[in-house]
Amino acid sequence: MREEQILLPALNKLTEITGIEARILDLPGKRNEFVDAIVQISKGKQSYILEAEVKTELRTAALSNVLNKQKTTDGKIIMVSRYIPTPMKDELRANGISYIESSGNCYIETSGIYVYISDQKSPPLKTIEETKLWAPSGMKFLFAILMDQKLLNSSYRNIAYTAGVALGNIGSFIYELKREGFVVAGVRNKQETLLLENRTMLIDKWADMYRNVLRPKQLVGRFRFNKNEDRENWHSYAGSDLGIYWGAETAGAILTEYLSPEVYTIYSNEDRFELMRKLKIVPDQSGEVELLRPFWNEEVFATNEDTVPALLAYAELISSFDSRNRETAMRIKEKYVK
Known part of the structure; x- marks a missing residue:
């Protein structure tokens, strides 16, 4: 066994x-x-x-x-x-x-x-990282189908548009999902259909891989607030007004009202200098504010909050080694991640 x-x-x-x-x-x-x-x-x-x-x-x-x-x-x-x-x-x-x-x-x-x-050579498992499915484009595809399982039975063109990846990769992504046991073929209304299996396991694996594979590529830089009162009033900067989404600990604070953030995570496609002016932040490599570019289809996966999609907020917090972040992640999962 x-x-x-x-x-x-x-x-x-x-x-x-x-x-x-x-x-x-x-x-x-x-x-x-x-x-x-x-x-x-x-x-x-x-x-x-x-x-x-x-x-x-x-x-x-x-x-x-x-x-x-x-x-x-x-x-x-x-x-x-x-x-x-x-x-x-x-x-x-x-x-x-x-x-x-x-x-x-x-x-x-x-x-x-x-x-x-601790001195024995211990190379990490490479079988996952070397597949297209767990490369950055595959991570975007996985996020899309985790957000909307019905996509699996949509046209390849629609999947590619929704996930923001190349059309030619969709077939191999689905093949690898089948090989890893996350997708099985079934029958619904007398038609063959693809079903997502072990979704919770896939989400947690995606969360770990996102932190190591895709997230670093989205990171623009780190900043700090000019003044303490700007930090204390961080959520007064409405996300929809500034073209930003609050992520990670800040998303956890908004979605659960349980967490007081220590790191202020912003996802935005806005010009960094314009964001610096609006948010009153300045560059600082060890600063408490981090800026990342969104990777998901913002039109398809829009949120009603000033945050990133709840699935992404959960993933960022559950892959943290901070126990309070993980507890917040479980609260988000119970309420938002179905």
């Missing part, structure tokens, strides 16, 4: 590097949906049982579930994955959660065993 194919090499690498005996005691599978595996690690007379959460890829959006699971296992959980991004490792350690990746890099802390290895 998949868990064993990931877990065994990781445990064997741990033993090879450290001499710690690590073995699988049980693979509950369908008997227990909350536990992928039970593992035992031993060193001398010290022996500990841990509940393993096994993932091919460990995404930021899963962090809240991991933290909740840690509470139910009295801290005896260990994350195992082929590859764990460095920021995720930092967050796991900060919360006292053990982990192992296939390369042997690990953090294990029990009452009698402490291991921290």
Whole structure:
């Protein structure tokens, strides 16, 4: 099974590097949906049982579930994955959660065993990033179909227009979605139709990839407010009047009235100098204001708020390592992301 194919090499690498005996005691599978595996690690007379959460890829959006699971296992959980991004490792350690990746890099802390290895070469998974689907144009296509699932059964020309991508890429995008198990063929009204599967999983994967792949390309620069009162009154600058959309933490503040932003994210196609004049901001590489260009079809996916589409606000916040941002993301998802 998949868990064993990931877990065994990781445990064997741990033993090879450290001499710690690590073995699988049980693979509950369908008997227990909350536990992928039970593992035992031993060193001398010290022996500990841990509940393993096994993932091919460990995404930021899963962090809240991991933290909740840690509470139910009295801290005896260990994350195992082929590859764990460095920021995720930092967050796991900060919360006292053990982990192992296939390369042997690990953090294990029990009452009698402490291991921290970070010098093993650990190349990230490339199978996703190398496909067209997870390149910038594919990310735009995915956002469009996540916003409107009916697009999948529209003409390729309409999909391309709505997503803002080249017509010639649509066929390969859909093929890759089928290959990854996110689209299946079905029948509706006696006609073959394409259906989106595992939408929540696709959204969370898109959120992580957006932060690393597409978002950096949309970033224009960073700025700061001229005066404290300008910062405090940030939302008095109405988005529709200025041709801007508030995103990330500022979108979370508007949509939930729960979050006080520390970073003020603006999406706009307006001239930067005009925005500087209207918003009373000045360039500053370490400033609290960030300006990005919109990537979505603003006519098709218009919002009733001064914010980016709620799906994008959710994605930006759920892929953050800030717990309050993730909590705000879940509030947005419950209310807006259907």
